[in-house]
Amino acid sequence: MPAAGGAFAAARQPAIWNRPLLEPRILRLHAENAAFLADRIAMARDGPNERALDLFDLEARLGGHLAALRRAGAAGLEAALMALDAEPGPGEILVAATLSLGHRPEDDLCVHLPGRLLVPAAAPAIGAALALLDPPRIGPRLRAWLDGDDPLSVLAALGACGRLRADPGPRLAPLLRHGAAPVAARAVRLAGELGRADLGAPILDRLGSCPEAPRAAVLLGERHHAPPHLLPRDPGAPPGRWREAAELLPLAVPPAAASAEIARLLGHPATRRWAVVAAGALGLPETLDWLIAQMEDPLLARSAGLAFGQITGARLGPDNLERATFPEDPEDPVADACRLERSIESHAYWPDPEKCGAWLAKRRAGLGAGERHLLGAAAWTHAAPPEPGHRTQLQLRALSLEIACRSPSAPLPDWRAPVRLGPDGFGRG
Incomplete structure (x- = not known):
């Protein structure tokens, strides 16, 4: 028989069975997987096939890895910093910054990341990390960074405001003419996103x-002076800027003017991709036969398929409009120059011109x-805000621009916002 009180004495001992097991290799895997998922989510938010369900799954998995790293405290932060040191990509920056901002109270950004990464290119990932903080921590940090002297901190804070659709109020106007050009540009972009x-x-x-x-001026309703400045003058300008301009210009000018710009873009090999994107945004049924013809060109086929679906609502995969065999990926300097464009290209369907033509013949009259x-x-006829459940992210992007151009004083609907599952299905917020 056990000694009297033995069982009770054992019960009074501190419980250790539920303490986290700080295994460095496991924590490193959490950090690496979190970085991979963060990077994948960044691409999927503008994906041609990804829907709210896919984003919900990816975001939940990322949240699980971050929760494990947070649970490990300083050891989790150390694992994230080790992963960052080995591969300093956007996903690794987001994970390390998320852990550091949550674990350390200091406001100075130099405390949270190595000095070699404190460059404007890291600001989007840092801003995304800031937006992941608990609400009581976000507000004070945003105000401190927006009012500070460090341009990178201001830039990251503006990025967080964009992700949260949080209006900095009177702080925003002076930043439009900030001495650091990237900060001023991000402030201008935020003003357009917020409907200021x-x-x-x-x-x-x-x-x-x-x-x-x-872009900001057009989103705010300007239709005379701003549209001529939308398209970059340099064919080699960043693909992200080209895509945004090609998507927005047809919504800001009369159809005849948009068609003329599309014809001009077709005249240069570096801008033909954007002509197809603009044709999809223009949305005229008269362009559908031309888009089907572009499906014969391996460089333009998948962009043409996306534009065809954007106009008609055709679902190339479920409607069996895809090629039976896929060509080899061609060398495409335009898509290869941008991670997002390469991601869109690699995840889009290869359309079959004959199948698309037959599909259209049955529906053209409508x-x-x-x-x-x-x-x-x-x-x-599309309602605002766009319903997220059955739309792809690229479709939600198009719907959001359409709705924003109708209501210039309202914020741009955020198709990139985290997905929430509620009683009525998926939503954003």
């Missing part, structure tokens, strides 16, 4: 000097000539 029509005049003053000003269409319906 009160800042329209200073943004118009920046049309010729700030690459973000034309597409009114001369009227802009989006996903098989007149563009003006």
Whole structure:
């Protein structure tokens, strides 16, 4: 028989069975997997096939890895910093910054990341990490960084405001003319995203000097001075800027003017991709036969398939409009110059021109000539905000721009916001 009180004495001992087991190799795997998922999510948020369900799954998996690293405390942060040292990519920066911002109270950004990574290119990942903090921690940190003297901290804080659709209020106007050009450009972009029509005049003053000003001005309702500045003059400008311009220009000018710009883009090999993207945004049924013809060109086929679906609502995979055999990926300097474009290209369907032509022949009568269409319906009929459940992320991107151009004083709907599962299905927020 055990000694009296033995069982009770054991019960009074501190419980150790539920303490985290700090195995460095496991923590390193958590850090590496979290970085991979963060990077994958960044691409999937503008993906041609990914839907809310896919984002919900990816975000939940990322949250699990981050929770394990947070649970490990300083050891989790050390694992994230080791992964960052080995591979300093955007995903690794986001994970390390998320752990550091949550674990350390200091406001100075230099405390949280190695000095070699404190460059403007890291700001989006740092801003994304800031946006992942608990709400009580976000506000004070945002205010401290927006009011600070460190341009990178201000840039990251503006990025977090964009992700959260959080309006900095009177802090935003002075930042439009910040001495650091990347900060001023991000402030201008944020003003457009937030529908800050009160800042329209200073943004118009920046049309010729700030690459973000034309897009912001158009989102704020300007239709005279800004549209001519939307398309970059340099065919070799960053693909991200080209895509945004090609998606937005047809929504800001009359169809005849948009068609003329599309024809001009077709005249240069480096901008033909953007001509196809712009044709999809224009949405005229008269362009569908031309888009089917572009499906014969391996460089343009998948972009043409996406544009065809954007206008008609055709689902190339479920509707069996894909090729039976896929060509080899061609060398594409435009897509290869941008991670997002390469991701879109690699995840899009290869359309079959004959199948798409036969599909269209049965439905052409339902597409009114001369009227802009989006996903098989007149563009003006789509409700706001867009329903996320059954739309792809690239479709939600198009819907968000359509809705934003109708309501210039309202924030741009955020198709990249985290996915939430509620009683009525998937939502954003």
